[in-house]
Amino acid sequence: MQTRPVLRSSTTAKVVDRLMLGLLWTLALGFIAVLLLFVGAILKQGWPVLNLGFLTRMPETLEAGGGIKPQLFNSIYLVVLSLGLSLPVGLGAGIYMSEYAGRGRALRFFRLCIETLAATPSIVLALFGMILFVQTMGWSFSIRSGALTLALLNIPVITRVTELSLLAVPRDLKEASYGLGATKLQTILKVSLPYAATGILTGLVLTAGRAFGESAILVFTAGTNVSAQFPDFRWTVPGETLSVHLWYVTSDGTLPDAREIAAGTAAVMILALLILNLLVRFLDRAIRRRTR
Amino acid sequence: MNQPSDSILGDPLSIAVLPASTQVKPGPSDFRLSRLHRLADRWSHLLFLGCSLLVVALIAGILVFLSSKGLAAFLPLSGNTGRTLGFSEVFLSADWAPSNDHYGILPFIGGSLTVTGLALLLAAPTGILTGVFIAKLAPSWMRTLMRQVMDLLVGIPSVVYGIFGLTVMLPVISRTWLKDAPASGFAVSAMILAVMIVPTIVSLSTDAFESLPQNLDEGAQALGASRWQAIASVLIPAAGPRLITAAVLGLGRAIGEAMAVQMVIGNNPQWIALMRESTDRAPFLRALFTPAATLTTELVQELPNTPAGSTWNNVLFAMGLMLYLLTMLLILATRRLGRGAEA
């Protein structure tokens, strides 16, 4: 054999290594900075506007000084309604996929459908809701059109979370239940679902957050107006939410204090998001404590 | 309802282990499942199946309803108030002037592709690198912190991103770099979109790197590779297909995003005119800060102003249908990629 080539460790590699590690840290810290800047700017802009009056006054259409009381109410009302509509479907589909669909083609097909629905842009769901509920059913821009369309956004998330939480239930727990002669349904209802409940709840809170922030769907289904009464629980009235309001006041431009209203609304939404996030982390910790 | 489980749970093993024949006494009758339970068990799965089928029906329903409107522009249907269009004058024309009966949507397709491409150009490399950082390099406190940061970023509503762009980024950029000329256009939209899709890419690529066998980068380093060399030459290629999947799903989110982009992009495809007429040698940079429009922003902008059944309205729905078909295509593409990764 001839002389072997010289193996030399390269100093460039070491320099590049240092540089790239530095870059990765910078990148990560950069994202933290972006988040802080973002939340900071929104809260700073909204802070002067935020007070109890802002949250509890009715909005104005042409003059300054309006509040966001009905929008806040509609946001929560629509989130609750849409969760109520999507929870049974999502739970049922999640249970089917984890417990009944097996591991074959059926499961793959259902998963494909769930993924597709999850990836469908909300503007597309909005168009669907507009054609079906607003026009074909003749429900016009209303709470019910909004809630039903919003449910489409929630269903895939709840299904996925239910399926994953149920798959995480220890097998011996289920087997113990079968061993006692429990039926499959009893096992699911009394053993698996309670075990998976915290996980599903976490998913629900996340879903609520998403629905709370959704705007494209609601612009085209729940409309950009609010009922003159408060509180108005009827599902036939239009139901502008906080996020739609935020968008509408900035793009419409009839309000003299549109900037302030938008800033205040954005701050309220960020605060709500932070609270939901804390809730999720609390639930998450509860899950981890139990599985440990 | 709870006798069968509760009464036996006290001593589960003794019952569970015994073969059926040795169960001495056939328990008292209240141990037996009621008829109701058995019926419920037999039929309940149909209920669950129904829920799953509802999802399938929704997928199909969206397609049918969107097609009914979107294809109406091209078919002589009874509800149409406008004229019937040919495919080429819609999809292959850049002439969008609905009031003059011109319906070329290329400006919006171009706008969507440009803004999505730019966003992906920003978000894919940074997201993948952040993913590898979280999975392989960050100390555990940093890992937890980054996950929380990404959770928050993904949770921020798109209108709030939009308002940030509108009230912070646009004025600042216009003041500092553009001599107070308006800044709306691709650049700011793409930056905002990038931040919106980065959490998706980060979390999927973190998963991709974490699911690689742990001793793969040890193997590279044992041969003398630096940490970065191990990442660049072994880990990233090994996670390749899943990283592409992450980018594709990010792309899907970006192309479908409407509100945030609508608030900062200017909503008028002026960039096309700029590119056509500009005498600059490099109009691209200026085009980035010139108003533009995308498929989604045009929908948000014009749908409320067009009467149902008009050609204009139908063309807008055709744009929505396009977005939906594109989503399906992207999902199928990720499936294909996933299968490639397993093989």
Place this chain on the structure above:
Amino acid sequence: MLNPKTPETKPVKLSVKDMHFSYGEKKVLDGLSLDIHAERVTAIIGPSGCGKSTFLKCFNRIHEVASEVKVGGDMQIDGIDIYRGGIDVVDLRRRIGMVFQKPNPFPKSIYENVAYGPRLFGVKDRAALDELVEDALRKAALWDEVKDRLKESATGMSGGQQQRLCIARALAVSPEVLLMDEPCSALDPIATAKIEELIIELKEHLTIVIVTHNMQQAARVSDYTALFWLGRLVEMDLTERIFTTPRERMTEDYITGRFG
């Protein structure tokens, strides 16, 4: 037995004195001292969790990949402190190769796997690479099986072939020491036999340290055997003696299967 009864004593290649290792709060190795001779196979045995794998990973400092570890004491290769500041870790890892418990070929072609190391060290010339790859594959007794499919993916090979590929990959940068961390634990008996045969061939030019939980394997391939227990060295001696006339009671108990 394949190993000679009393091997001629070779110079000390690796020496360890009063070595400590802790992982976070947990002490893993505590006051270890032993010498490893050149061109000999040293087996390290002991119950799982006794720190034998950790010990191995200290030689090429690969544990630094993981995280917060503290190493104390003295580890030397050819009289040079492995943990001295300023030592070139990359060069250290070139001199001390490693084969892992589970075969970990890179998801690249067979050729690229073996060429990976030489490329890191700046070999770009195609002919030189070809030669290094062939040479390494021959030494790992894999050449004849793969010479017609060098471009195929390494992940399609059998487990035993993958492990021999990993050995070839380590040999391609001409190391002086080869660390093997239970290299056969994921393999079937036939593949195991091939690897053992290979180990005995390789020791002609290499110092080999092999961690194994399989005492028959230690007896078959090694010249020296060390028994670890709870992070301490119980006894180290010629393999022959360890398995026939151990000095320590604990060694005898372990060898005869009375604990562990």
